[in-house]
Amino acid sequence: MDNRTFGDRLAERIADLGPLCVGVDPSREMLASWERDDDVYGLEFFALAMLEAAMGHAAALKPQVAYFERFGSAGYAVLERVISEGRDAGLMVIADAKRGDIGSTNDGYAEAWFAPRSPLRADALTVSPYLGLSAMSSLVDSAVATGSGLFVVVASSNEEGRVVQSARTATDEKVEDYLLRQIATLNEKADHLGAVGAVVGATRDRPRFDLSMLHGPYLVPGVGAQGASPDDVGKLFERCPKGSVLVNVSRAISGAGPESRALRDAVRRWRDDLSAVLP
């Protein structure tokens, strides 16, 4: 078995294929723009087309779980297929689910997303830390044990997140800086990049915390449809270790429409534009 950390596995993949993560966001609006019905068949068509376009040209695939959940268990069956076929195709699959709860409930999430026998077994999971990063020890332990990763939402790409994320803790640091510092501590035991990453939006100002000191990977939303450019990403993460920055692009790729060559071209273009500006 591959016993490297998620961070190191991802860095290797980024070295081979570039820093692009293809986001899979099968919203009602996106299916309509592809002239597909808003049902599980449209969902599956869209998700598999995005997977195929990403294969061999992107390091990772990020299904947004909310859009699969719209169809209940039938949507989850499609999600299972996308995760397992994505991993079989050599993509690192990141389930974008923003999970997080008290400790005993997080055990359930760890089983769902990281247990080898689970049908939803992914390479990494996004988590939302409102109930406390230190409540997530079972998720961290399970990620380390299974070679999986967590991406903790620290500084989201949307403006509305700033009230909470920029609030000041009892030790007078911003919540986002506090979390980055905690993540760095969780990654201390790793030789290179650890299992715990951070979501930091490309639309955000540089935090006080030195981003090159996380000892873990970054997942970066906000590029393309949300307004940030590759140059913004390059500047924000300029001193970070090689292969530690993964940039998600969703709508700016799927907006190319359902034709496979157009999708593939969009994937390559974003990969090249991002490779040019990242370490």
Place this chain on the structure above:
Amino acid sequence: MDNRTFGDRLAERIADLGPLCVGVDPSREMLASWERDDDVYGLEFFALAMLEAAMGHAAALKPQVAYFERFGSAGYAVLERVISEGRDAGLMVIADAKRGDIGSTNDGYAEAWFAPRSPLRADALTVSPYLGLSAMSSLVDSAVATGSGLFVVVASSNEEGRVVQSARTATDEKVEDYLLRQIATLNEKADHLGAVGAVVGATRDRPRFDLSMLHGPYLVPGVGAQGASPDDVGKLFERCPKGSVLVNVSRAISGAGPESRALRDAVRRWRDDLSAVLP
């Protein structure tokens, strides 16, 4: 169609049946203590037994979605059954999923949990506000339009949540007070109790915000296995409107074991103990 708000519907149910919400937490440990296999059959047996015990004696049922997600799409199929049978049995079903993301993604969650045609259509959903309560307008609008409710996690029952929840915003108020104030504003248009509620743990100190001014319902965890007593709840919410406080008890009920009379007795006991101390 019933066009009252979720808050008013819940208050009526509490007036009839008392303030107890039966939590459905089919963790691996709980299934083992019931001597059931940790598979979808064990999951379904447990969840339906809890539903049956709650029926006619509790106002609400709260499946913890994490434990269903452990079994992927098959677990979600059981969840669909629990939600729809619970609602058919006259229980208000609250999906405890702690969802929350940027605005466009929240549209997907609104479709999943509130759309009348969705197989997961519940009475209410718990949400986690790290990406901003104001990013949740589509969830709020959808809740209002469908007579459903949101419970925003404000002050969780676990100690680890306090770093973020007690941090101070730019206007120098605690995050928890800021959120309670925002929720009260969202409920302003309702005649009595609105669609947006708050999760406030019974293990927490009284916030600065006057809890009687939310104009929405409370969902209260932390009682029983997590250490708080009915008296703690009674004191914390003493001046709140009649029927606005719903108290969740999970492990302290399922710990009575799988025998239906024992479960039913545990439900009645908690209902009576809580009814005695709440408005």
